Amino acid sequence: MQNAANGASTTLMWVGRAAWSLVGLAAPWAVLGEGRSGAVGAAANVWGWGAWLAVLVALFVPSALSLTAVRIIVPAVAAAGLWSAEPAAVGTALFALVVLSSRDVADVLVQGSAYGAETRFVLRTPVPYLVPAVLVWAALVGATVGGTLLLAAGNLVAGIPVAAAGAVLAWRVPLRLHRLSRRWLVAVPAGLVVHDHLVLAETFMVRRNHLGPVTLTHAAGDEADLTGAVPGRRVTVSMTQPDKVVLSPITMRTLGTSQALHVVSFAVAPLRAGAAAAAVSAGR
Known part of the structure; x- marks a missing residue:
């Protein structure tokens, strides 16, 4: 199989696409919704399937924006898999995380939006930005998903401020994290x-x-x-x-x-x- 223009392995990219398809079959978000109220289960499924579809599209339409989507969503789904404690969900989510976090996948994605004869190579994240990036990612995922689930559970006292914080973070954080994909x-x-x-x-x-x-x-x-x-x-x-x-x-x-x-x-x-x-x- 022919590699990308920057030499990155498209074979590994196809492995990543297959791994992400298996995540959809295991659906850890559905496991987490079991035994909870219908509204909470529905909210978990909307978030889960929406996130899964977004990454699937990103993997088949490679670009720097796709890399940002993968970096934000895949670790969140892996966390959901671990939380579900269901072997198939844990295994598929962690395998997808490992493959889609690889150097080759990152370079295939950014090369997809290269202009003309450009050959792009993603740069490693600068040390001063590592911890802040992880912290704002955790805040983004926790507030957006957590706020929705709290509201679905009828906990308005906690759900409204958390969801409001999630809305603010969703407006600002992805743009900040996208700068890491455009290096x-x-x-x-x-x-x-x-x-x-x-x-x-x-x-x-x-x-x-x-x-x-x-x-x-x-x-x-x-x-x-x-x-x-x-x-x-x-x-x-x-x-x-x-x-x-x-x-x-x-x-x-x-x-x-x-x-x-x-x-x-x-x-x-x-x-x-x-x-x-x-x-x-x-x-x-």
């Missing part, structure tokens, strides 16, 4: 682009004739660290002449530097660092 190292015929509005204040482009050696490293060196302080493998790009990179305020504070830097080399941390380094090197 890419992009190889283009003209050179490469670092598209990352969390670490950078401006998109950074290096022309093809200014590209020097591209290497894989495992620790920070003298190059400008545009990884967001993530550990592990990174792609280090050298340039034949200095260029200006403009950092976001949080990156500037993390690195303890000025906002605008003139750099001759920099490092980024794609999920599939080896494939990204090979793609950039091929374009030199």
Whole structure:
């Protein structure tokens, strides 16, 4: 089976689609609704089937938005599977979570919305954003789903404020989390682009004739660290002449530097660092 343009495995993507189909057969949300009032069971099923259908569409219509949907919904369904304590629901939900959280699936999804000859590679989440992202995700899921179920159970005292908080979070949080899905190292015929509005204040482009050696490293060196302080493998790009990179305020504070830097080399941390380094090197 042919891989995506960025080399990500479409075979693994099909495994993920099959795994998500099995989640629909196990329907952990239906298990959770058993033994409860008709209104609560109906609310659980509306949420469950709506979430399942949204991810199914996202997997067959790949884009950066699809990656955001997968990242928000799949862990929530996995949590529902664990809560149900039903073996089939637990097993299918956890298997789908593992497959759909893979690096290849992320790159297949974002490549789906690439323009022309772009080859996109998702960047790893910067360390300063990891804990806040998990916390706001938990608040979003808990308030939206929990508020609905409380109202369905007739608990208006708790349900109204929780549902109201859920509505506010549903308006703001997905847009914030979507920014994490729109962080890419992009190889283009003209050179490469670092598209990352969390670490950078401006998109950074290096022309093809200014590209020097591209290497894989495992620790920070003298190059400008545009990884967001993530550990592990990174792609280090050298340039034949200095260029200006403009950092976001949080990156500037993390690195303890000025906002605008003139750099001759920099490092980024794609999920599939080896494939990204090979793609950039091929374009030199």
